[in-house]
Amino acid sequence: MSTEDGPGLRTTVFFKGCPLACTWCHNPESLSPKSHVEWLPVRCIGCRTCESVCPQKGIRLDETGVHTSEQCTACGACTAACPTQALEMKGIDDTVDALFDTLMKDRAYWGGEGGVTLSGGEVTLQWKEALQLLQKLKAAGVNTAVDTCGFTQWETLQQLLPVTDIFLYDLKLFEDDLHKHFTGQSNAQILDNFDRLTAACRETGKRIWVRTPIIPGATDTDDNIRALAGVVRDRAEKWELCAFNNLCRDKYERLGKTWAFKDAKLMPKARMEALTALARESGAPCAVWSGSTALEDSEKEERS
Ligand code: SF4
Ligand code: SF4
Structure with missing residues (x-):
């Protein structure tokens, strides 16, 4: 629209x-031409589900927030599993x-x-x-x-x-x-x-x-x-x-x-x-x- x-x-x-x-x-x-995961802090409850479902160990929560690393393959497992939609995939193939x-x-x-x-x-x-x-x-x-x-x-x-x-x-x-x-x-x-x-x-x-x-x-x-x-x-x-x-x-x-x-x-x-x-x-x-x-x-x- x-x-x-x-x-x-x-x-x-x-x-x-x-x-x-x-x-x-x-x-x-x-x-960037690559897809990436974006974190929305206001929605995050700090449950660490994202860390536990990531097959690449490509995401972590620390005192400054949720961060993805080079290991992330943009598979989407964490965005699907996050209970509060605090993670969004930017870019799709x-x-x-x-x-x-x-x-x-x-x-x-x-x-x-x-x-x-x-x-x-x-x-x-x-x-x-x-x-x-x-x-x-x-x-x-x-x-x-x-x-x-x-x-x-x-x-x-x-x-x-x-x-x-x-x-x-x-x-x-x-x-x-x-x-x-x-x-x-x-x-x-x-x-x-x-x-x-x-x-x-x-x-x-x-x-x-x-x-x-x-x-x-x-x-x-x-x-x-x-x-x-x-x-x-x-x-x-x-x-x-x-x-x-x-x-x-x-x-x-x-x-x-x-x-x-x-x-x-x-x-x-x-x-x-x-x-x-x-x-x-x-x-x-x-x-x-x-x-x-x-x-x-x-x-x-x-x-x-
Ligand atoms: S799964 Fe979602 S709510 Fe839980 S820590 Fe990760 S980003 Fe935050
Ligand atoms: S998109 Fe997949 S590889 Fe990237 S951080 Fe989330 S679960 Fe891990």
Whole structure:
């Protein structure tokens, strides 16, 4: 029941594994291609059932919580045995046929505009399976969207193009050194693929939306938005500036990781409006913004 991953009401499949490592990543559970067990402390009663059922001795409870080790094979025995559902498996191995059957159960609510979005992580890391799934969906008359960071071989996007109705393409930072700093990779291939994909979409009548996460202290500068506007221009149907949110803070805690943006504040609404206006003035009339913003002083007063 996704409303933000393409047109209409959609079902989104999150593929695991990503070639980038954005410091602000909102889906940290998708970074690793492997399945893993996540522990929810508020539900745990400390019964140690998980330890006793694990065939690999891959999980233990100590004074700091429940931890899995390298020995874990993601067999799922502990998640099934935990009496309080304090353990969840993140990531499942599925066949294309089984996943297709699961997705088609949602068909009733897609309506005329909605459909299925493949997201992640990064879909193109498992592009052969994604291609098979998209082919089956198209054969069944389903609208398909692919959400990509663009960091992949052009030939991969080219293969997905005939069975994808709309691409959701992430452009994060124009300046390459900053891109390397915040994502771990150069953006040269991403920008090159964007040129090729927008041309191919124009030729084939496919749709493309661009998305830029507006991250305080990283992507939210005038220089970045002005430069990205020069890339997007009129080549996308929509360029969505997505306001930073901190809803993923708990995910990092559950993964035992420190999130660089855990104390970052939401973007002010006025700043999102100003960046959107700047994007439009700089040559990208399709720019819009989305997401929650910090309460303005006047709103705070109204509510108090
Ligand atoms: S089985 Fe569940 S409730 Fe018991 S210690 Fe393990 S995680 Fe906690
Ligand atoms: S998923 Fe299986 S191998 Fe991994 S910790 Fe749980 S019981 Fe052990």
